[in-house]
Amino acid sequence: MKAPSSYARIYAVVRRIPKGRVASYGQVAALAGLPGAARQVGYAMAALRPGARVPWQRVVNARGEISARGEPGAEDLQRLLLEREGVRFDAAGRMDLARHGWRPRTRSSRRARSK
């Protein structure tokens, strides 16, 4: 069998990110089976083709901020898409990962959730 590129796994993980939530590159990398390869996640997003059903907008850096890329305006687009999903940004242009951060199989979500 042909071993699928790591990108395919990365895209699969990104697709699993629920709406209104964001995941960091490092987290996506770890879930994709590439711990420490956060850079490659960003690289995979850059290689993402227009039309691909991948919510790349939900992928941000560990600081909860939108990373800058070679195309000006794209950051603004990402922020707009996230705000459209209910993600709130502060004056510094950063979002609260504790609130919007995606936690798959979390341990303490048993109670206290939603608000």
Next chain:
DNA sequence: GCAATGACGCTCT
């Protein structure tokens, strides 16, 4: 096959 790049992450100052 080697060298450089790159939407990052973590630690120290």
Next chain:
DNA sequence: CAGAGCGCCATTG
């Protein structure tokens, strides 16, 4: 809390 430097890993030339 903010800024700067080094490290990691996969893809491309």
